[in-house]
Amino acid sequence: MPLRHDVRRGALMMLGATALFTVMGALVKALGDRIPFPELMFFRNALALPVVLLIGLRRHVTLRTRRFPGHVARALTGTAAMSCSFFSLTVLPLAEQTALTYSTPLFVTILSIPFLGERPGIHRWGAVIAGFVGILIIAIGQGPSARRMWCRRACRNGSSGPASPPPPCTGCSPASPPCWCASSPAPRAAPPSCCGSRC
Structure with a gap:
């Protein structure tokens, strides 16, 4: 079947695909705390299978192939990529x-x-x-620069600190000094997760 170029239709389909991928990512993010990501992957593919079969039947597509090893490699890499993507949605x-x-x-x-x-x-x-x-x-x-920004807000707002919780801090013990304000040698009462960052 010769390729048919339809720029407007292709652009609209691409925009629709991007929007649907965004919705899927949001759903995975929302459900990731309650459902393991391999289970989410299973239902994502299980629900897509009927749609793929419907398109194949409509266009009389055959599953016979001369490149079976290539399809296996494509399936394995695709599954690995989807696993990484779904897992990253649960932790980022x-x-x-x-x-x-x-x-x-x-x-x-x-x-x-x-x-x-x-x-x-x-x-x-x-x-x-x-x-x-x-x-x-x-x-x-979300590293040291984010913690410095949090500390600056803590110094501006006084000892109560900003309303949002501080960004996570790695490599610091719970006894690390809190945020030090430049205008005072004594630290304000910001949480210790600032790890001694100077405002």
């Missing part, structure tokens, strides 16, 4: 997980060299490096 904020999925073009560019024999130019490598830096900023955005 939804916005952060969604932003990190935009690292896909970086890996596509890198893997296109051994698998497709492509040779990316300097402009594409520049875009890959810039994208990787952006992914690093997203990945460490």
Whole structure:
């Protein structure tokens, strides 16, 4: 069957797919605390199977293939990717997980060299490096810089601190000193999770 290019329809379908993926991610995030992510994966695929079969019957698609090992490899890598995606939704904020999925073009560019024999130019490598830096900023955005911002709010608001809980702190013991305000040598009564960060 020859390919038929329909830019408007394709763009609308892509927007719809993105919206539905977002809804699916939100549902996985909401249910992840109560239902194990492998069970969520099972029902996601089980509910998609009738739709795939319906499309196949409508277009008279046959399941016969000459590339069975390739389909097996595709199924295994797809299942592994879905497992990582669903698990990350249960342990990361939804916005952060969604932003990190935009690292896909970086890996596509890198893997296109051994698998497709492509040779990316300097402009594409520049875009890959810039994208990787952006992914690093997203990945460490909840680290020390977030705790420093929390401490600054604690100093501005007084000993009561801001209403939101402090970001998690790694590598610090519970006895770590609290946030120190620059205007005073004594610490305000901010929680110790600031790990001695200076405002």
